[in-house]
Amino acid sequence: MADLSAFPITKRWPASNPDIIQLYSLPTPNGVKVSIALEELALPYEPHLISFGTNDQKSPEFLSLNPNGRIPAIIDPNGPGGRPIGLFESGAILVYLAEKTGKLMPPDAAGRYETIQWVFFQMGGIGPMFGQFGHFHKFAAEKVANNSYPVERYRDESRRLLGVLEERLQDRQWIMGDAYTIADITTFPWVRGADVFYGGRELLEYDKFPAVMDWLKRCIARPASEKGLNIPARPA
Template sequence: MTDLSSFPVTKKWPAKNPDIIQLYSLPTPNGVKVSIALEELGLAYEAHRIEFGAEGVKSPEFVSLNPNGRIPALIDPNGPDGKPIGLFESGAILVYLAEKTGKLLPADVAGRYETLCWVMFQMGGIGPMFGQFGHFFKYAADKVANNSYPMERYRDESKRLLSVLEERLKTRKWLMGEDYTIADIATFPWVRGADVFYGGREALDYASFPAVMAWLERCLARPASAKGLEIPA
């Protein structure tokens, strides 16, 4: 049995089976990226629900795993050289899992880097911009009731990013063509989330992006997506 005692997070959220991957997360657009990938890859894992706030993501135990105090984070007891490794940042975790298994990332160097470009497009663009749109559109609407600029700024940038996806997907089944990759897994939860979490479908004019909407439906239809979107319960 693997000894994970060097990771303080396992004291607050004990591992029932320390020989499998330990996932610390919530079913948010960022969190479900990792659970969906784990389901796609068929890797055994144990999910721990980490709430927001002082007892969850801001607790010393969790911060010891992710200094930034954000989900998701992960411990792989069978990391490089067979030693346990702790990871944070959803994009980094997706790359790690893909490279660990040799799946969801093209084997050829050019394809690999093109896929990583689209992962970084999500990490640096879609995630932050959609998140800010949602904040001002839904959660802080009362605070900016007399100033529409913040919501409009992030709405318009989110729509611009959707137009980039639209052009990419007009002639492709997946972001990388015929192969489903971590680029799709990184991105589609945010496109779904802007509607499901923020109610932004009409504000972002989803009807104007038919290729994106068709791609989103294909992503959601995958069995691993259906399961991963609900983890941790």
């Protein structure tokens, strides 16, 4: 049995089975990337709910694994060299899981780097811009009621990024073509989330991006997505 005692987070969220991947997350656009990937890869894992309502992500135990205080994070008891490894940042975790299994990433070097660039496109563009749009459109609407600039600025940039994705998906089933990869997994939860979480479908003019909408439906319909989108389960 793996010894995870070197990770303080396991004292607050004990591992029932320390021999499998421990996932610390919440079903947000960032959080579900990893649960979806784990489901796609059929890797055994144990999810632990990190509640924003009680600021779990700011607790000393969580910060010991991710000093940035953001979900998701994982511990893999079977990391490089057979030793446990802790990781944070969803993009880094997806790359790690793909390379660990040899799946969800093209086997050739050129394809690998092309996939990673689209992962970075989401991490540096779609995630932050959609997130800021959602913040000002939904959560801070009253604070900016007399100032339309924040919503307009992030709305317009989000639309621009959707246009980049729309162009990429012309005559493509997935971002990398015929193969479903971590580029899709990292991106589609944010496109879905801008609608489901932020109610931004109309403002972002989703109907103007038919290739993106068709791709989004394909992503959501995958069995691993249907399951992973709800892991870890929120309290009833």
